[in-house]
């Protein structure tokens with residue numbers, strides 16, 4: 001049995017992870033942490049605890065799963081690394097620089113860590129298809145749609161998609177004429193890496209959405225649209241379970257679920 005701790009256990013994703021862990025034959029929920037509803041019973045003798053480091057010291061945790069929020073996740077990961085606890089990180093909003101630092105910490109402390117901006121298999125395929133299509137089109141833009149409680153924009157998935165597309169085409173064209181924005185931001189945000197890339201990302205935040213993304217490619221005379229919709233949060237759980245099992249058996253640092261599928 002893999003002993004799992006869930007951090008952010010009260011949140012929308014954390015609650016799904018708790019349910020999945022309880023239902024899985026090879027996983028055991030041993031602790032649940034959140035800054036809200038401390039003391040609430042989660043399952044059997046597992047109660048919500050408020051202090052991550054204290055909880056990790058009391059309980060024998062093999063793998064911690066973190067779905068908290070962008071402003072705290074980097075500090076949380078430092079705690080996991082310091083205590084040599086393997087981690088699966090679903091929380092988005094980490095910068096490229098922070099991801100590099102986490103990779104170093106993971107290697108230096110020989111502590112496995114998997115960060116995935118998206119645990120849905122369909123979304124991974126969408127990114128994969130977008131990366132392939134990037135070779136053949138001159139223009140590309142991404143529109144991502146999320147519920148209106150999402151704290152970071154653009155989404156981690158849209159950034160990851162742009163990074164994968166840029167591996168096959170790092171010189172997309174923007175509008176072919178001089179553009180003027182009469183409302184600032186109307187053309188979205190430009191993702192580029194050291195001046196290369198040029199992929200516009202547009203973020204929609206609205207009640208009713210869980211998470212959707214459309215990648216639109218254009219060339220003379222044709223448009224290709226790749227679209228993925230998340231209907232509910234259960235879709236992430238097979239990917240989270242796979243990551244927990246993988247990191248339990250491996251000490252590597254991995255960024256992106258596609259690398260363990």
Ligand SMILES: NC(=O)c1ccc[n+]([C@@H]2O[C@H](COP(=O)([O-])OP(=O)(O)OC[C@H]3O[C@@H](n4cnc5c(N)ncnc54)[C@H](O)[C@@H]3O)[C@@H](O)[C@H]2O)c1
Pocket residue numbers: 007008009010011012013014033034035036052067068069070072089090091092093116117118119120150236
């Ligand atoms: N990787 C993926 O596939 C994927 C999918 C969906 C959401 N997300 C990301 O997961 C994160 C959580 O999303 P959500 O919709 O569950 O958010 P949420 O706001 O519903 O839940 C976050 C939970 O974390 C708790 N929390 C915040 N700071 C904490 C701290 N310091 N210690 C302990 N608990 C803390 C909050 O109290 C809350 O219960 C977001 O960054 C979101 O973008 C990732």
